Amino acid sequence: MTRPASSPAPRRGRSLRSELMLWQLGTLLLVMLALGGGTVLFTERYLRAQFFDIRQSQAEGVLHGSDLPLVLQDTGADESTRDDWLTLWREQAGAALLAGWNERGELSFDALTPELAQAFIGERGQPIFADGEGIKAVGGQPYYWRGETLVAGQHEAGRAVVAFSVPSRTSLLRAILRQHVPLTLGVLTLALLSSWLLWRLLRRTLLDLEPADIAALTVRQGQLLSTVPDAVMLLDESGAVTVANAPALSALNLAQVPAPLHGVWPELARWQPQEEVRRWPLPLGGRVVLVNVTPLAGGGRLVAFTDREEATRLAEQLTDTRRFVDAVRARAHEYGNRLHIIAGFLQLGQSSEALRVIQEELDAEAGLNQALSGIAEPRVAALLAGKVARAHELRVALSISPESEVPPLTPVQSDALVTALGNYIENALDVLDGAGEVRVDIGLDPDGLSAEVRDNGPGVPANLNPFTAGQTTKGRGRGHGLAGVAALVQAVGGEVWHERQGGWTVFGVNLPLDSLGVPPTPAPIMEP
Structure with missing residues (x-):
């Protein structure tokens, strides 16, 4: 039903193009935040798990895939020789720290930085971390470490700790975001282009009218129909009543539109003239009305009727x-x-x-x-x-x-x-x-x-x-x-x-x- 004549005129706001762009960009940003945030967090967790698995394999290779237990057990090897071997194995494995203690408590190690050595070796040369594994941050850089008791043959050879650097969460997120920036910019560009094309299409469809203009026309339509004493209604191509003024709603006993015509006026629904008709008598609710039917160029019909007795x-x-x-x-x-x-x-x-x-x-x-x-x-x-x-x-x-x-x-x-x-x-x-x-x-x-x-x-x-x-x-x-x-x-x-x-x-x-x-x-x- 049309807006009543007393309705205030709508205020002019933003243009249709700006409305579409804001809605599309806002919706796109919300979707990107939801999906992108979830994707980034999932990717970060996945990469951290992958790095953790890799470091576990590398630590396993250093501790059990080398001759480190034999070197620690060799009583003839001096401290310099043991240090050289640990340096070689650390560099080959890409570790940041490799430290070993033989059964006599003698220490041999090689580390990238003194701070890293201090984080895993006590002041008296003893291991700070016993058997196990974990993540320890040194100078803001996280390291995966693993400590074990080594065995050579049937005898205990000593203990060793190996540490590998792992990327921090911040660095992972930055790397992931750097990879997503081109995709994000591409999606935003596509959204702006689609918004502009949609605006062009709607502009042609709406006869170059802005939303405020359409609302004003709707108000004027309601005011115009309310001043017509005869019953007036619009029928679409399917025969449904889409617009009706107060006399038409009262005559058809309708509370609101749209409504199917065959349910309220079957005689007119069965008739359906294909050409213009003036003052044609039809029964409606036990009385006779005079009907004017005008086919519309875009489809549908304009129907006006008045009581025949009147x-x-x-x-x-x-x-x-x-x-x-x-x-x-x-x-x-x-x-x-x-x-x-x-x-x-x-x-x-x-x-x-x-x-x-x-x-x-x-x-x-x-x-x-x-x-x-x-x-x-x-x-x-x-x-x-x-x-x-x-x-x-x-x-x-x-x-x-x-x-x-x-x-x-x-x-x-x-x-x-x-x-x-x-x-x-x-x-x-x-x-x-x-x-x-x-x-x-x-x-x-x-x-x-x-x-x-x-x-x-x-x-x-x-x-x-x-x-x-x-x-x-x-x-x-x-x-x-x-x-x-x-x-x-x-x-x-x-x-x-x-x-x-x-x-x-x-x-x-x-x-x-x-x-x-x-x-x-x-x-x-x-x-x-």
Whole structure:
């Protein structure tokens, strides 16, 4: 539903391009922080575990893969010789420290720095760390160390400690981040490019409107629809109601939109006209409404409708006045012709002929009054009087059955009957073209009111249904009158029909008895 008219106008904020860029960059940064942070931490843990495994293997190789136990056990080797061997093995293994103590407690070692030696060797030359392994930081640099008791043959040869440098967590994180910087910059560049392309696409789709402009248009739309007294709604391609003003929501008994049309107005959903339609009668919730349908270029339809009774009441005075003026004009024209004839006869001294014309006119007027005496509905009587005068102008014999009877009708029923009779008679006059006869018969029967208009013209082609829109013999753009008659009569529960009876073409309309407000005739009571 559209925004109410009292809603304040939206304030203009950032442009659509800046909004998209901020949203995309913000979302991307959050995703990168979540995924990137997890990836970095996982990578750091993985690398530290890999370094730890490598250092374990290297320490294993120095302590058990060399002749270190034999050198420590060799009593003939002096301290300098042992130091040389430890230096060689430390350098070959890439260790930072290698220290050994024989069983007599004599120390031999080689270290990269004095601080490193002090961290693993006590002041008296004893090992600070016993058997085991771990990580010790020296001067801010972490080292993996491993100490063991060495055995040569079946005898204890002494103890040894070996240490390897391992990368710190800070250095690992820096290295990982340096590797991720190009990828991060590439992703940000791609995000900016995609944001710009998306902005270009949305700009074309939204007709170069900013979000504030779209919001303002929505407010204006709501204000416009709220000022329209008729019901107005928009249908999309699938037939759903997408926009509706308050009168439309009330008429359709809808709380909100969108809503499927077939659930609230099945007659309109089944109809679905493909061309523009004006003032087409359709039933809605037990009453008849006049529908205007306008197909939209982008798909969907604009539908406006108003209550037929209300429209009939508003147009009734104008319609009746127009018909009265038409009838008076036709009668005045006919009386003028008659008066000229009478005046001519009198000037010629043929008074008997003048009297004959006057008598014919009086008889015709009396016959018309008698034929209309049983028609209690004023609009129907006015229509028939006007059509009789028009038929005289066209030199077509139009007669109304003296037994014709029409009870008082509601405005909708009267409009349906007047529309049907008016179209039937006008079509008959048009077909006869100044040569022929038209007969009108209206009456009541047990089923309701029945009206027939027959003419002795050529009739309707066999392959043509005159009550279908567009099917006509009158040419392009015609053929909607009888289709409208059928829709209007069916909307009030009646039916229309036509047939050929001998040399006559008959068009009829039936209105049900209960819709006329006339009680049905009771069945006669049979005496036993």
